[in-house]
Amino acid sequence: MNELRDLYREVILDHNRSPRNFGEIDGADRVVEGVNPLCGDRLTLYLKLDENRIDDIKFKGSGCAISMASSSLMTERVKGATVEESLSLFEKVHEMLAGQGNAIDELDKLAALSGVREFPTRVKCASLAWHALKSALSGTDDRVSTE
Amino acid sequence: MSASPKARPERLITDIASLRARFPALDQQVHGKRLVYLDNAASSQCPDVVLETMLEQQSRNHANVHRGVHALSQRATDAYEGAREKVRAYLNASGVDEIVFTRGTTESINLVASSLGGSLLEPGDEVLITQMEHHSNIIPWQLVCERTGARLVPAPITDRGEIDLDAFEKLLNERTRIVAVAHVSNALGTVNPVERIVELAHRAGAYVLVDGAQAMAHMRVDVQALDCDFYAFSGHKMFAPTGIGVLYAKRALLERMPPYQGGGEMILTVSFEKTVYNALPYKFEAGTPNITGAVALGAAVDFLSTIDFDALAAHEHRLLDYATEKVLALGAHVIGTAESKAGVLSFVLDRVHAHDVGTIVDSEGVAIRTGHHCAMPVMERFGVPATARASFALYNNADDVDRLILGLKRALEIFA
Numbered sequence: 001m002n003e004l005r006d007l008y009r010e011v012i013l014d015h016n017r018s019p020r021n022f023g024e025i026d027g028a029d030r031v032v033e034g035v036n037p038l039c040g041d042r043l044t045l046y047l048k049l050d051e052n053r054i055d056d057i058k059f060k061g062s063g064c065a066i067s068m069a070s071s072s073l074m075t076e077r078v079k080g081a082t083v084e085e086s087l088s089l090f091e092k093v094h095e096m097l098a099g100q101g102n103a104i105d106e107l108d109k110l111a112a113l114s115g116v117r118e119f120p121t122r123v124k125c126a127s128l129a130w131h132a133l134k135s136a137l138s139g140t141d142d143r144v145s146t147e
Numbered sequence: 148m149s150a151s152p153k154a155r156p157e158r159l160i161t162d163i164a165s166l167r168a169r170f171p172a173l174d175q176q177v178h179g180k181r182l183v184y185l186d187n188a189a190s191s192q193c194p195d196v197v198l199e200t201m202l203e204q205q206s207r208n209h210a211n212v213h214r215g216v217h218a219l220s221q222r223a224t225d226a227y228e229g230a231r232e233k234v235r236a237y238l239n240a241s242g243v244d245e246i247v248f249t250r251g252t253t254e255s256i257n258l259v260a261s262s263l264g265g266s267l268l269e270p271g272d273e274v275l276i277t278q279m280e281h282h283s284n285i286i287p288w289q290l291v292c293e294r295t296g297a298r299l300v301p302a303p304i305t306d307r308g309e310i311d312l313d314a315f316e317k318l319l320n321e322r323t324r325i326v327a328v329a330h331v332s333n334a335l336g337t338v339n340p341v342e343r344i345v346e347l348a349h350r351a352g353a354y355v356l357v358d359g360a361q362a363m364a365h366m367r368v369d370v371q372a373l374d375c376d377f378y379a380f381s382g383h384k385m386f387a388p389t390g391i392g393v394l395y396a397k398r399a400l401l402e403r404m405p406p407y408q409g410g411g412e413m414i415l416t417v418s419f420e421k422t423v424y425n426a427l428p429y430k431f432e433a434g435t436p437n438i439t440g441a442v443a444l445g446a447a448v449d450f451l452s453t454i455d456f457d458a459l460a461a462h463e464h465r466l467l468d469y470a471t472e473k474v475l476a477l478g479a480h481v482i483g484t485a486e487s488k489a490g491v492l493s494f495v496l497d498r499v500h501a502h503d504v505g506t507i508v509d510s511e512g513v514a515i516r517t518g519h520h521c522a523m524p525v526m527e528r529f530g531v532p533a534t535a536r537a538s539f540a541l542y543n544n545a546d547d548v549d550r551l552i553l554g555l556k557r558a559l560e561i562f563a
Contacts, residue, residue, distance in 0.1 A: 003510070004510045008562075013561070039502045041532070063500065065500060065562070068500075121506075
């Protein structure tokens with residue numbers, strides 16, 4: 001069951017157990033809700049922007065280990081990043097989850113999410129937070145769904 | 148017409164364990180392990196006779212029904228109408244005109260909501276359902292309530308997952324026109340006291356629809372004894388394929404109800420000024436039906452007719468008790484602890500989200516359902532986002548439960 005170990009790597013289990021940046025931001029500039037209707041994963045993403053930079057980012061909600069860890073890892077990574085950097089990161093993560101591209105090396109810790117590629121039904125769990133981030137940064141929608 | 152049902156076998160099958168060999172799908176490996184199929188509340192597997200019937204129907208008798216004078220059309224019509232008679236006999240309905248073939252439970256309920264609800268409901272009227280309904284027994288009523296100005300009222304359920312009958316009775320009033328309730332809850336396994344509910348609803352002057360999707364594989368249903376106005380179910384949860392289902396309805400109601408969909412088959416004469424609708428049940432079967440599906444459902448009904456349902460219930464209860472005891476020993480919380488349950492075990496583990504449980508047990512070859520089970524209000528009621536659900540059919544055994552438990556232990560190990 002190497003695929004299973006690859007899915008539930010220590011990094012994933014750790015971020016699921018103790019999610020970073022978990023909570024709300026009072027007076028957030030952007031609040032986006034993300035839902036995965038298939039399994040009931042639900043998260044709310046809070047962003048505070050300083051001009052073009054993500055000054056602070058937090059999330060709350062409930063979901064499986066993959067979606068919790070993905071949210072946690074994402075907030076850790078994009079906190080302090082510019083909007084452009086974050087959107088470019090979204091593309092790279094998206095490609096990695098889809099099993100395309102070869103940007104894995106640039107993703108560092110985020111590469112831990114690559115285990116979902118062997119579990120097609122779980123890709124949406126990993127991508128939920130990222131879709132919420134993209135939506136928050138482009139300011140298009142305050143609600144995203146992975147369906 | 149070859150409409151007469153097969154003679155009842157002299158001896159019903161009491162050795163439930165022997166039936167397992169009749170299901171070819173169970174004889175396969177998944178992720179290198181013997182498949183353990185515990186997702187029967189979502190869809191059950193087909194026995195050999197159903198598969199053979201489908202192949203025979205599709206390879207020898209395929210033609211449209213009620214339309215041709217040629218031999219194949221006649222054979223297809225005989226097989227299709229023969230299946231309707233089998234279903235009628237199985238349900239003890241008073242006539243074949245009370246058996247409408249549909250795509251499944253969802254379409255059956257939509258038919259009633261749209262046709263009866265649309266013509267009956269007025270602003271201020273009420274449709275009474277329960278908190279434990281599947282989305283397919285909520286949304287059709289929501290839609291017709293929006294259209295007519297009627298109100299959808301959900302009766303509460305208790306912490307054990309049973310309908311609060313006192314509250315239900317109090318919610319029934321002279322504005323209640325329709326009551327719609329599950330026979331067996333798909334998310335909790337609760338077997339509801341539908342006889343009592345029908346009695347109470349009728350006393351209040353309301354029509355009653357029973358959603359039997361989860362009941363048919365576990366118990367015999369006699370619609371006349373039950374006295375419900377409508378009984379809806381799906382073939383694929385009772386060992387037939389997907390895409391075929393049934394709406395049983397009392398004749399007098401079907402006669403008064405307007406058609407649900409228009410098209411071929413449901414008419415007698417058509418002109419641009421006036422259309423005369425066909426007789427029952429064809430008035431409600433617009434378009435070419437799922438002929439092979441119906442014939443296969445007939446074969447599934449024949450198969451079920453050979454089984455001793457007391458033995459079946461005993462087998463499933465033993466299994467459910469065994470599984471419940473085992474998951475409790477792992478520290479799981481069981482959602483749905485009703486006094487009377489059919490083969491559904493919904494549970495959550497403290498440390499492992501249901502979705503992760505599903506993936507991990509799948510890697511051990513065990514198929515269960517995880518998520519909200521199309522019953523979000525039930526999840527809300529019990530304050531959980533999702534549960535893992537093992538659901539049993541007649542072919543499951545104690546080995547299957549042991550394999551599930553192994554998978555759960557593995558999940559707890561990974562998330563230690």
